[in-house]
Amino acid sequence: xxxxxxxxxxxxxxxxxxxxxTNTIMRQGVxxxxxxxxxxxxxxxxxxxxxxxxxxxxxxxxxPPAEAALRKAISFGADDAILVTDRAFAGSDTLATxxxxxxxxxxxxxxxxxxxxxxxxxxxxGDTAQVGPGIAKRLDLQLLTYVSxxxxxxxxxxxxxxxxxxxxxxxxxxxRLPCLITMLEGTNEMRFASQAGMxxxxxxxxxxxxxxAAGIEDVAKIGLKGxxxxxxxxxxxxxxxxxxxxIKCESNAPKDLAVTLIAKLFTQHPALESAISAGTTGSI
Amino acid sequence: MHExxxxxxxxxGPAGNAAAYTLAKAxxxxxxxxxxxxxxxxxxxxxxxxxxxxxxxxxxxRDDAPLERYLIEQRGWLLDDEAYVGGNYRAEAFNRPPYNRxxxxxxxxxxxxxxxxxxxxxxxxxxTTVRELIFDGDRVAGVLTDREGxxxxxxxxxxxxxxxxxxxxxxxxxxxxxPKDVALAVKETLFLAPEIxxxxxxxxxxxxxxxxxxxxxxxGMIGTGFLYTNKESLTIGVGCMLSDFAAQKIPPYVMLxxxxxxxAIRPLLEGAEVKEYVAHLIPEGGYxxxxxLYGNGWMIAGxxxxxxxxxHREGSNLAMTSGRLAAETAIDLHAAxxxxxxxNLAGYKQRLDxxxxxxxxxxxxxxxxxxxxSPHFFTLYPELITLAAHQWVKVDGVDKKSKEREVRRAFAxxxxxxxxxxxxxxxxxxxE
Ligand SMILES: Cc1cc2nc3c(=O)[nH]c(=O)nc-3n(C[C@H](O)[C@H](O)[C@H](O)COP(=O)(O)OP(=O)(O)OC[C@H]3O[C@@H](n4cnc5c(N)ncnc54)[C@H](O)[C@@H]3O)c2cc1C
Ligand SMILES: Cc1cc2nc3c(=O)[nH]c(=O)nc-3n(C[C@H](O)[C@H](O)[C@H](O)COP(=O)(O)OP(=O)(O)OC[C@H]3O[C@@H](n4cnc5c(N)ncnc54)[C@H](O)[C@@H]3O)c2cc1C
Numbered sequence: 001x002x003x004x005x006x007x008x009x010x011x012x013x014x015x016x017x018x019x020x021x022t023n024t025i026m027r028q029g030v031x032x033x034x035x036x037x038x039x040x041x042x043x044x045x046x047x048x049x050x051x052x053x054x055x056x057x058x059x060x061x062x063x064p065p066a067e068a069a070l071r072k073a074i075s076f077g078a079d080d081a082i083l084v085t086d087r088a089f090a091g092s093d094t095l096a097t098x099x100x101x102x103x104x105x106x107x108x109x110x111x112x113x114x115x116x117x118x119x120x121x122x123x124x125x126g127d128t129a130q131v132g133p134g135i136a137k138r139l140d141l142q143l144l145t146y147v148s149x150x151x152x153x154x155x156x157x158x159x160x161x162x163x164x165x166x167x168x169x170x171x172x173x174x175x176r177l178p179c180l181i182t183m184l185e186g187t188n189e190m191r192f193a194s195q196a197g198m199x200x201x202x203x204x205x206x207x208x209x210x211x212x213a214a215g216i217e218d219v220a221k222i223g224l225k226g227x228x229x230x231x232x233x234x235x236x237x238x239x240x241x242x243x244x245x246x247i248k249c250e251s252n253a254p255k256d257l258a259v260t261l262i263a264k265l266f267t268q269h270p271a272l273e274s275a276i277s278a279g280t281t282g283s284i
Numbered sequence: 285m286h287e288x289x290x291x292x293x294x295x296x297g298p299a300g301n302a303a304a305y306t307l308a309k310a311x312x313x314x315x316x317x318x319x320x321x322x323x324x325x326x327x328x329x330x331x332x333x334x335x336x337x338x339x340x341x342x343x344x345x346r347d348d349a350p351l352e353r354y355l356i357e358q359r360g361w362l363l364d365d366e367a368y369v370g371g372n373y374r375a376e377a378f379n380r381p382p383y384n385r386x387x388x389x390x391x392x393x394x395x396x397x398x399x400x401x402x403x404x405x406x407x408x409x410x411x412t413t414v415r416e417l418i419f420d421g422d423r424v425a426g427v428l429t430d431r432e433g434x435x436x437x438x439x440x441x442x443x444x445x446x447x448x449x450x451x452x453x454x455x456x457x458x459x460x461x462x463p464k465d466v467a468l469a470v471k472e473t474l475f476l477a478p479e480i481x482x483x484x485x486x487x488x489x490x491x492x493x494x495x496x497x498x499x500x501x502x503x504g505m506i507g508t509g510f511l512y513t514n515k516e517s518l519t520i521g522v523g524c525m526l527s528d529f530a531a532q533k534i535p536p537y538v539m540l541x542x543x544x545x546x547x548a549i550r551p552l553l554e555g556a557e558v559k560e561y562v563a564h565l566i567p568e569g570g571y572x573x574x575x576x577l578y579g580n581g582w583m584i585a586g587x588x589x590x591x592x593x594x595x596h597r598e599g600s601n602l603a604m605t606s607g608r609l610a611a612e613t614a615i616d617l618h619a620a621x622x623x624x625x626x627x628n629l630a631g632y633k634q635r636l637d638x639x640x641x642x643x644x645x646x647x648x649x650x651x652x653x654x655x656x657x658s659p660h661f662f663t664l665y666p667e668l669i670t671l672a673a674h675q676w677v678k679v680d681g682v683d684k685k686s687k688e689r690e691v692r693r694a695f696a697x698x699x700x701x702x703x704x705x706x707x708x709x710x711x712x713x714x715x716e
Binding site: 031193194196 | 287321322325391407408409411412429431432433434436
């Protein structure tokens with residue numbers, strides 16, 4: 001089985017600051033990390049490798065320092081790493097990014113057919129959750145989003161069964177391979193790399209592909225040219241804070257607390273009271 | 285099965301990087317282990333870099349090192365509660381390359397240095413903590429990390445793991461640091477646009493200023509404050525002996541906040557936004573607190589060896605120099621086919637003794653005791669000196685002679701001539 005995991009290197013958003021005047025993100029000195037969502041994708045892929053045996057290739061599009069994200073993936077147990085990097089990719093939006101990644105996955109598949117592609121659900125910097133589905137569409141892969149767990153893969157029968165978090169419950173879905181999975185956060189826990197894994201990562205020759213190596217001929221589909229998204233305005237939301245109000249209550253019994261609170265709500269929102277009493281009979 | 289190297293360097297601060305780089309460049313196999321996520325991630329502060337020490341390791345470092353500003357002006361301030369008396373030294377000589385001192389942001393600088401180590405052929409592994417040393421008899425034979433399968437062997441281990449080295453303590457190389465031998469420093473990095481920094485500090489382009497401060501800001505404790513200009517941020521901090529903090533029960537961050545509110549300092553910070561706050565220990569026991577520096581299969585360098593010159597606020601240069609000298613000792617032995625025995629590694633101590641590192645530390649060996657005995661340097665004297673300055677400057681119809689008498693009376697009344705002479709003598713001896 002051959003699994004490709006897409007990982008993105010992102011600025012550590014907990015340390016990001018917004019420029020007070022221009023509202024743009026100040027990246028200087030902000031450490032880069034592996035997009036946290038992608039670690040859930042990687043761990044799930046590594047678990048499949050543990051269970052069924054697999055070749056796990058990690059793929060990242062980004063500037064040269066993004067190599068660090070790939071090395072980290074190697075330390076956890078990925079077998080191979082490819083960094084797709086080229087000045088021509090600068091300014092890519094999700095359309096252009098998914099085009100470039102899909103093309104690179106196509107190239108990866110020429111050596112060893114790809115059965116599964118993993119993505120994180122979304123990134124912490126772009127937050128669109130569009131890249132995974134974009135890749136699936138372009139490569140004509142079955143698409144499974146919001147996956148919380150892979151139950152079973154059958155490479156003979158080309159089948160996969162996963163659990164998908166949906167509103168109000170969990171769906172158990174079965175589909176054909178090859179497929180693309182976007183992995184939900186908090187669903188597994190990344191392993192702690194062994195010392196041998198750390199040595200492997202420190203020594204691993206990360207493969208670096210430019211646009212040609214990634215199989216891209218049409219430069220109109222990548223970078224700024226291939227990105228129809230336009231950022232027309234950036235603004236900071238006005239923080240809104242109203243003073244908290246303390247409500248005094250005679251007794252501590254849950255029933256009395258609830259009644260006092262509801263009475264308060266109804267006095268402040270008379271429309272709510274009438275709407276509720278119109279729809280209900282009996283007393284509260 | 286187990287990995288084995290010529291040398292293992294623990295820590296990727298200035299000392300560890302200097303050692304690992306020098307070793308790797310000479311062709312020894314080097315493994316460097318750092319517990320932080322990246323080299324420098326644990327050292328997120330602005331600091332002063334002394335070019336000379338680095339030049340002796342990487343002569344052309346100015347080509348690509350992340351340097352913030354070169355210092356063309358040094359200010360020294362004595363602060364009372366609401367006033368300060370100060371001196372500035374600004375020289376065109378500092379405004380000509382090669383520049384002598386720079387401000388740096390350690391997180392970026394350490395990362396750059398580590399890249400040099402890797403380019404020279406050193407293997408660097410981060411996010412890995414060395415738990416303890418592996419012994420073969422009394423010889424250090426390797427390290428044990430916190431990772432599965434973490435036993436790694438080497439002919440030589442260089443400890444550059446920073447102040448209060450747990451490894452050296454665990455191995456019994458030196459005892460626990462005493463609170464009177466260690467300072468606690470807190471500092472903040474504040475974002476400020478270069479267009480504001482430049483006029484405010486009277487600099488342009490990449491020029492910068494450092495201000496060192498003594499006085500009431502440390503509330504009678506032995507310590508100093510400082511403020512440096514970086515490219516687009518300021519570094520401000522204050523440090524005092526840990527024993528004083530413990531005795532006076534003043535939280536360090538409160539001291540820093542009050543210092544930032546001082547009328548002499550507040551205007552310099554106006555409009556700046558806090559980016560980072562760190563607290564860190566500095567070994568300031570001086571010469572007499574230096575532990576054993578080498579043994580069978582091991583050497584110790586930088587802060588972990590207590591090599592800090594508190595008077596001149598120099599640390600990273602002593603760290604880099606000791607790291608380099610440890611490496612050079614090893615390189616020479618390796619080339620001569622000699623083992624890294626305690627007897628052979630004594631050459632490291634000799635090299636340190638011959639360098640500015642030990643000479644400077646020796647020069648100031650009496651200072652900690654002198655300051656402990658005369659806390660007036662940080663309280664009473666700033667008060668008296670600002671009083672004198674005030675009298676001197678203020679024009680109020682009182683004749684100059686009476687003003688002088690007033691000042692003299694204040695000095696004599698508050699400390700007594702005998703006390704002042706004692707203080708002066710101790711200070712002179714300590715600096716002699
Ligand atoms: C309105 C807007 C404007 C933007 N403008 C610009 C701009 O001008 N210049 C610019 O450089 N960027 C810009 N971006 C960012 C850029 O479009 C996205 O970062 C990029 O296309 C990926 O989208 P995302 O981060 O939302 O990923 P998501 O779709 O949220 O990511 C889902 C998953 O896809 C995978 N993935 C995503 N990106 C990569 C990658 N690079 N390599 C490997 N795997 C990946 C990961 O597995 C990830 O978990 C903009 C984004 C938005 C929303
Ligand atoms: C507030 C403050 C301001 C200062 N300002 C200046 C200044 O302006 N100029 C100056 O020259 N000096 C200054 N110093 C002193 C200077 O920071 C130190 O002297 C210098 O950093 C010492 O370098 P080092 O390599 O010995 O230790 P460190 O820089 O502390 O590096 C030690 C490294 O070892 C790592 N480590 C520790 N234990 C382990 C372990 N068990 N396993 C793996 N890794 C480990 C740590 O993560 C760390 O990265 C200042 C210090 C402070 C606290």
